[in-house]
Structure formats: structure tokens, C-alpha cells
Amino acid sequence: MPTPVLMPALSPTMEKGNLSKWLKKEGDSVKSGDVIAEIETDKATMEVEAIDEGTIGKILVPEGTADVAVNTPIAVILASGEDKSSIKESGNGAAPVAAAKSAEAKVSAEPKQEAAQPPKLDIAPEADVPAGTEMVTMTVREALRDAMAEEMRRDGDVFVMGEEVAEYQGAYKVTQGLLQEFGARRVVDTPITEHGFAGLGVGAALGGLKPIVEFMTFNFAMQAIDHIINSAAKTRYMSGGQIGSPIVFRGPNGAAARVGAQHSQDYTAWYSQIPGLTVVSPYSAADAKGLLKSAIRSPNPVIFLENEILYGHSFPVPKLDDYLVPIGKAKVVRPGNNVTIVSWSIGMTYALKGAEELAKKHIMAEVIDLRTIRPMDIATVIESVKKTGRLVTVEEGWPQSGVGAEIAARVSAEAFDYLDAPVTRVTGRDVPMPYAANLEKLALTSVNDVVEAAKAVCYR
Amino acid sequence: MAVAKKTQPAQGVSRASEAGAVTEFSKDQELAAYRDMLHIRRFEEKAGQMYGMGLIGGFCHLYIGQEAVVVGMQMALKKGDQVITGYRDHGHMLACGMDPKGVMAELTGRRGGYSKGKGGSMHMFSLEKNFYGGHGIVGAQVSLGTGLAFTNKYRGNDNVALTYFGDGAANQGQVYESFNMAELWKLPVIFVIENNRYAMGTSVSRSSAQTDFSKRGVSFNIPGEQVDGMDVRAVHAAAEKSVAWCREGNGPFILEMMTYRYRGHSMSDPAKYRTREEVEKVRNEHDPIEQVRNRLLQKKWASEDDLKKIDASVRSVVNEAAEFATHDPEPDPSELYTDILQ
Numbered sequence: 001m002p003t004p005v006l007m008p009a010l011s012p013t014m015e016k017g018n019l020s021k022w023l024k025k026e027g028d029s030v031k032s033g034d035v036i037a038e039i040e041t042d043k044a045t046m047e048v049e050a051i052d053e054g055t056i057g058k059i060l061v062p063e064g065t066a067d068v069a070v071n072t073p074i075a076v077i078l079a080s081g082e083d084k085s086s087i088k089e090s091g092n093g094a095a096p097v098a099a100a101k102s103a104e105a106k107v108s109a110e111p112k113q114e115a116a117q118p119p120k121l122d123i124a125p126e127a128d129v130p131a132g133t134e135m136v137t138m139t140v141r142e143a144l145r146d147a148m149a150e151e152m153r154r155d156g157d158v159f160v161m162g163e164e165v166a167e168y169q170g171a172y173k174v175t176q177g178l179l180q181e182f183g184a185r186r187v188v189d190t191p192i193t194e195h196g197f198a199g200l201g202v203g204a205a206l207g208g209l210k211p212i213v214e215f216m217t218f219n220f221a222m223q224a225i226d227h228i229i230n231s232a233a234k235t236r237y238m239s240g241g242q243i244g245s246p247i248v249f250r251g252p253n254g255a256a257a258r259v260g261a262q263h264s265q266d267y268t269a270w271y272s273q274i275p276g277l278t279v280v281s282p283y284s285a286a287d288a289k290g291l292l293k294s295a296i297r298s299p300n301p302v303i304f305l306e307n308e309i310l311y312g313h314s315f316p317v318p319k320l321d322d323y324l325v326p327i328g329k330a331k332v333v334r335p336g337n338n339v340t341i342v343s344w345s346i347g348m349t350y351a352l353k354g355a356e357e358l359a360k361k362h363i364m365a366e367v368i369d370l371r372t373i374r375p376m377d378i379a380t381v382i383e384s385v386k387k388t389g390r391l392v393t394v395e396e397g398w399p400q401s402g403v404g405a406e407i408a409a410r411v412s413a414e415a416f417d418y419l420d421a422p423v424t425r426v427t428g429r430d431v432p433m434p435y436a437a438n439l440e441k442l443a444l445t446s447v448n449d450v451v452e453a454a455k456a457v458c459y460r
Numbered sequence: 461m462a463v464a465k466k467t468q469p470a471q472g473v474s475r476a477s478e479a480g481a482v483t484e485f486s487k488d489q490e491l492a493a494y495r496d497m498l499h500i501r502r503f504e505e506k507a508g509q510m511y512g513m514g515l516i517g518g519f520c521h522l523y524i525g526q527e528a529v530v531v532g533m534q535m536a537l538k539k540g541d542q543v544i545t546g547y548r549d550h551g552h553m554l555a556c557g558m559d560p561k562g563v564m565a566e567l568t569g570r571r572g573g574y575s576k577g578k579g580g581s582m583h584m585f586s587l588e589k590n591f592y593g594g595h596g597i598v599g600a601q602v603s604l605g606t607g608l609a610f611t612n613k614y615r616g617n618d619n620v621a622l623t624y625f626g627d628g629a630a631n632q633g634q635v636y637e638s639f640n641m642a643e644l645w646k647l648p649v650i651f652v653i654e655n656n657r658y659a660m661g662t663s664v665s666r667s668s669a670q671t672d673f674s675k676r677g678v679s680f681n682i683p684g685e686q687v688d689g690m691d692v693r694a695v696h697a698a699a700e701k702s703v704a705w706c707r708e709g710n711g712p713f714i715l716e717m718m719t720y721r722y723r724g725h726s727m728s729d730p731a732k733y734r735t736r737e738e739v740e741k742v743r744n745e746h747d748p749i750e751q752v753r754n755r756l757l758q759k760k761w762a763s764e765d766d767l768k769k770i771d772a773s774v775r776s777v778v779n780e781a782a783e784f785a786t787h788d789p790e791p792d793p794s795e796l797y798t799d800i801l802q
Contacts, residue, residue, distance in 0.1 A: 204607040227604075237800055
């Protein structure tokens with residue numbers, strides 16, 4: 001029976017890829033382990049190996065095809081004795097397509113998938129972006145890379161270090177091209193030694209350099225947290241202002257997809273508690289770029305929390321030589337009068353989608369992207385609450401002592417008289433992240449959670 | 461001093477022949493070493509006294525007995541070389557040339573202290589003197605010091621980062637993470653392991669599978685030497701050799717200083733884990749200051765009177781520091797919220 005070759009998923013977050021090259025043509029014989037094609041994902045170019053033995057009966061997706069969904073049949077392999085006619089005769093060539101489509105439809109019905117799509121909202125640029133500035137569309141990943149490259153061109157003391165940042169071009173491709181432009185002296189591959197290289201980075205910062213330390217994910221930074229807090233955050237104070245740590249710790253934070261409890265933790269609240277640290281967590285590509293540039297220039301240690309799922313999302317970014325977004329300033333991303341929704345990073349995808357849903361029910365939500373968690377721009381939140389009288393916070397992290405809890409406490413203390421309903425938190429569930437797809441979905445925040453919370457505070 | 465080029469990997473651990481090397485000091489060197497070590501000892505004795513009077517709070521770890529280590533090492537340094545250590549740091553600061561008034565005022569938590577009274581005994585710094593702390597987390601200074609060495613290499617200068625830690629810290633994991641990166645990237649860092657035989661109350665033999673700390677770099681191909689840390693001339697010889705090794709771009713070097721602390725781990729340690737006889741034996745037979753004193757007298761480079769004059773002058777500097785640290789005001793309450801961010 002002809003065997004379909006399906007578009008493979010090559011990473012936990014991959015949904016589609018480009019079929020960049022066929023290395024076998026129709027009629028070629030293949031055996032298990034032969035490389036038959038090259039697939040380009042947003043992170044890397046990967047080889048596809050044949051699993052079955054036989055002859056390439058038909059190539060269903062020509063090379064050069066972009067955005068081929070995972071599980072789409074891309075070729076058919078014929079077993080010995082079969083010929084091309086058996087593809088049509090048996091109908092097996094077509095069957096998987098239908099199966100894949102139904103699978104796709106099932107997947108996209110899940111809120112998790114909704115969250116993974118960037119909302120079609122036109123986000124206003126920073127107020128100080130000159131009118132008429134050209135906007136270019138780029139991914140968060142590219143924006144982060146450009147920010148580092150620009151700052152490294154500007155200041156010879158800036159360097160980047162971490163696991164796989166140089167020759168591998170970044171585990172998530174964020175540092176792509178930096179080694180080629182700046183060389184191995186300034187783009188430093190480290191051994192897998194988080195505690196050690198975090199401390200080494202802080203030492204270099206104490207010595208006067210401006211390191212960007214990439215953690216492959218912030219989950220691994222728990223091994224390094226002593227240096228982040230005890231060495232980086234406290235030294236300025238402990239030295240009576242003599243010595244600071246101008247260092248940026250950056251990398252993906254929070255849940256990716258289906259990587260289980262140890263790889264899916266949101267550390268925003270952890271770091272936000274520490275005096276001496278600045279904690280930034282952008283959502284859009286423009287903010288990612290402008291805030292990372294500001295973070296690199298900061299004389300203080302900055303925790304820069306990215307999100308793996310957002311890396312591939314595209315946003316308009318002002319085409320300016322030196323685009324900086326100020327640290328410590330929230331942004332009203334969508335105006336509204338009925339309820340204030342505050343979030344940041346990936347939480348914004350739920351918040352914005354939720355606001356769209358609420359608008360259909362005639363609840364106009366004002367959505368604020370906090371962007372910087374510490375120092376927190378609570379004034380912008382309070383200004384909005386004074387108008388709406390209602391507040392919902394949205395985060396993927398755990399509820400107890402979370403960032404939402406902090407916002408709720410401060411708004412209750414400073415704007416109590418303006419509140420028409422209790423501040424409500426939408427958070428990840430109070431459990432370690434499960435692996436099973438259905439349980440993971442239940443553990444994460446959802447658009448529906450946001451909608452229901454907003455309706456509740458509006459007594460609707 | 462000639463430096464042997466490393467020819468064989470993992471062969472770098474020098475044994476008795478090399479480890480016994482001492483620098484023949486000139487009269488000026490002996491006198492300087494005497495004065496500097498005495499300065500640390502008198503300062504620490506005074507700090508202990510002031511702690512007892514309640515003028516110094518918290519933890520206070522005295523360096524008495526180990527003076528030859530920092531004084532001998534410092535003699536091999538040049539401008540721009542950095543020093544970093546753990547919490548037993550008063551001796552290192554004085555050896556770096558920091559003002560005893562500023563150090564003592566920090567111990568008493570006064571505004572004239574090096575950290576304006578916000579750091580305390582374990583957390584002091586001086587950019588001017590290239591002293592990078594003063595770190596309270598055991599072993600943290602090892603990765604930080606390796607980072608200072610990274611800075612030197614990045615900048616392309618030939619400065620060396622002296623990274624001190626104890627036999628206790630030598631069992632921390634990040635020490636070996638740092639060893640690996642230091643050798644991998646040939647960073648100019650000297651890991652000075654001050655083996656004073658006790659990690660707080662736990663003796664080396666009760667805490668360490670490999671008690672020869674000079675061998676702790678073998679699996680990273682880092683050369684190491686055991687040094688008589690009670691003889692300032694032996695420390696100086698090892699310092700010259702390892703500093704030259706680093707300046708020439710050969711990467712890190714490990715020095716295990718065999719030393720001893722006379723006092724408890726901190727002021728609140730009754731030191732019941734060792735006998736009084738053990739302490740007395742080291743004091744009587746190996747005291748670093750007595751050794752120099754005896755040589756000065758024997759060679760007639762100084763008379764009893766000359767040495768008494770040095771002692772008096774050191775005491776007066778220390779008393780002045782104590783006086784300052786006692787009467788300097790506490791930090792202004794407004795300092796609570798300063799120096800957190802720039």
C-alpha cells in the first residue's frame with residue numbers, strides 16, 4: 001500500500017514550515033534513514049528522513065512551497081511491486097489529506113491555538129515616533145536580534161553570551177547572524193553551566209563590560225538565580241553606589257507548548273519582587289526591540305522575559321535608526337470605557353482577543369500592556385480604572401503572590417473609591433504544568449477566562 | 461622568576477620541589493611585609509574588641525593567622541589587577557591599600573564606611589583600589605572573579621584577577637564551572653584557595669574527598685601548587701610565578717595556601733571542633749609575623765626598638781580608625797532608598 005510522507009513537526013511550537021528542497025525525485029528508491037527533503041522552520045532548516053522503504057511515487061508538495069501545515073502529506077512512497085497507478089486506485093494518496101485537515105480543524109478549535117495567533121489589531125506606535133514614520137513588519141525574534149546588533153555596533157563593551165548563541169545561531173534563532181557580524185570575542189558560546197556563566201557575566205559587568213546573558217529558557221536560570229539576585233541586584237546598594245551591574249539577562253519565559261512542568265514556568269513575579277532588578281516583558285516586536293535596546297543601555301541589571309510562542313509573531317516596527325522604548329512605561333493598546341484589562345507578554349494575546357469578544361457583547365475593554373513589570377507603571381492602570389471602575393489582570397503565571405496580586409493590592413490601596421467591582425485575576429492554574437494536551441490547555445489562561453472575568457466584573 | 465611553559469596537559473600540579481620555593485626578601489621587602497601583616501593583625505584584634513563592645517554587629521570574620529597570604533600575593537600585583545574574595549575580607553581590603561578608617565567605619569555601620577554603612581563586614585568594595593568585594597555567599601566570588609578575568613581578556617590588557625576563596629568554598633559546584641570556563645577561554649585568573657583547615661566547624665578531612673586542593677584543577681588542566689601560606693616569602697614566590705603565567709596568556713592558575721585561622725569562624729564561634737593545643741602550636745611555631753620578625757632581628761635589619769616603633773605606628777593608625785568608626789554618625793535615614801538603581 002502506498003505510504004504517505006507527512007509534513008513533520010520539528011519543534012514543540014511548530015505549526016507550519018517551508019518545504020525548501022527535495023533531495024529525491026519521483027521514481028527514486030529510498031530506504032529508511034535516507035534524507036529526502038529539507039524543511040525550513042522559523043528556527044532552523046531540518047532534514048526529513050524516510051521512515052519507509054520503497055520508491056518515491058509522487059511528490060505532492062513541490063519544493064519552494066511556504067507555510068505547509070504540519071501533518072500535510074508531502075509525498076507518497078510506493079512499496080516494492082506497487083506502481084504510481086496504485087496511488088489513485090487505492091485512494092490512499094488522498095485519504096491522509098482529509099485526515100490531516102480534520103486534525104487541523106480540531107486543533108484550531110482549541111483556545112491554545114487562538115492564543116498562538118497574533119490578533120489583527122493595529123497597535124499604535126509610541127507617541128514619540130514621528131508622524132509618517134515607515135513601519136516594517138518583522139517578527140519578535142528579528143526585532144530582538146536587531147536590537148542586540150544595533151547596540152553592539154554602538155558600544156564595543158556590549159557582548160552576548162550563552163548556550164548555543166554563536167555557532168548554532170541561537171537555540172531559538174534569536175542571535176542569528178551575530179557571530180558572523182561581531183565574531184567569537186563578542187558572541188560567546190558557553191558550556192552548559194548556568195550558575196557559572198551567570199556569575200561570570202555579573203563579574204564582567206562589575207568589571208565594566210555590558211553583558212547580554214541569554215538563558216536558553218528562564219527555567220534554567222533557577223540554577224543561576226543566586227547571582228542574579230545576590231550578586232547583580234544587590235551590589236550597587238551593598239557598595240554604597242560605587243559599583244553597578246549593567247547586565248541584561250534575557251531569554252524565553254513561561255510555557256512554550258507541551259514541554260511539561262520543569263520547562264513551563266513563568267518567573268515574572270519572582271524577579272519582580274527584587275529591589276535592584278528591572279523586569280521587562282514585552283509583547284509586540286516594536287516593544288521587544290525598543291525595550292531591549294533600553295535594557296542594554298541601562299546601568300542596572302535587567303531581567304528581560306521573552307516568550308517562545310511570540311518569537312514567530314509579526315508586528316509593525318517603526319523604521320528608525322535608533323528606536324528606544326522607555327523602561328517603566330505601560331501602554332494603552334486598546335481604548336475602552338467599561339473595563340480595564342491589564343496584561344503583558346503572551347498574556348496580551350488573551351487580553352486582546354478577549355477584548356474583541358467583549359466588544360461583540362458591547363463591553364468596551366481598555367487593554368493596557370504593562371511592558372515593564374518593575375518598576376511598575378501603576379499610574380497608567382489607575383488612570384484607566386478611574387474611567388472604567390473595573391479591573392481584570394491577565395497572566396500565565398500562578399495566582400498566589402503573582403503580578404496580578406500586586407496590581408490588585410496597589411489599585412485597591414490607591415484607587416479603592418473608583419472600583420465598582422473587586423479586582424479580578426485571570427492566571428494560570430495553581431498546578432505544575434501537565435504534559436497531556438488537554439490538561440495543559442486546562443492549566444493555561446484562555447480567552448474565555450478573560451471574557452468571563454470581564455463579564456463578571458461588569459455584572460453581565 | 462622563570463615560568464615553566466605548560467607542555468603536558470594535566471601535568472601542571474607542582475609538587476615538593478617547586479612548592480618549596482621562597483623569594484629571598486630584601487630588607488625593604490621584609491620590613492614592608494612585617495608592617496603590612498602587623499597592620500592587618502592589629503586591625504583585626506581591634507575589630508574583635510569592638511565587636512565585644514557591641515560597636516560591630518552581625519557576622520564578623522577575622523583574618524588573624526592568615527595575614528601572609530594577602531600580603532605576599534599583593535606584592536606581585538600591578539595597577540589594574542583586580543582582587544575579589546568572600547566574607548573574611550578585612551585583610552584583603554587593607555592589603556589592597558584601602559583606608560582602615562573606611563573599613564572600620566563600615567564594620568560599625570557608619571556613613572564614612574566604604575559602603576556608607578549599607579554593606580557591613582562582608583560587603584565592601586573599592587573601585588579605586590580594584591577591590592571587588594566582599595561577598596557573603598560562599599563560592600559566589602569564584603564565578604565573579606572569573607568574570608573580572610574575562611573583562612581583562614576582552615579588553616586585551618594583561619591584568620590579572622586574584623580570586624580568593626576558602627577550603628569550604630572549594631566544594632561549591634560553581635567553582636568547577638568557573639575552572640572549566642577559565643581554562644577553556646584561557647582567562648587570567650589566579651584561584652587562591654586559602655586552606656585554613658576548617659569550613660566553619662568542619663575540618664577538611666571531614667568535608668573533602670580530595671583534600672589536596674591544588675589538585676582540584678587537574679581535570680581541567682589547570683596547574684596548581686601547594687604553598688606554605690604562613691611564610692610570606694613562599695607566598696610571594698608563588699604569586700610571582702602564577703601572575704607571570706596569567707600575564708603571558710596561559711590561562712588560570714591555582715594556588716593552595718596552607719594557612720590557619722587563630723580565631724573562630726566568626727565572632728560567635730566557640731571553636732569547640734579543635735583543641736587549644738592545636739591553635740597554640742601553630743601560633744608558636746608558624747606565626748607569619750613572628751617569622752618575619754625573627755629574620756629581621758637575626759639579620760640585624762631591625763632592632764627590637766625599631767620594631768616597637770613600627771608596632772606603635774601601626775597601633776596608632778588602627779586606633780585612629782577605631783576612633784573614627786566609633787564617632788562617625790550613622791547613615792542619614794534618607795540613605796535607605798538610595799543606591800538601589802542608578
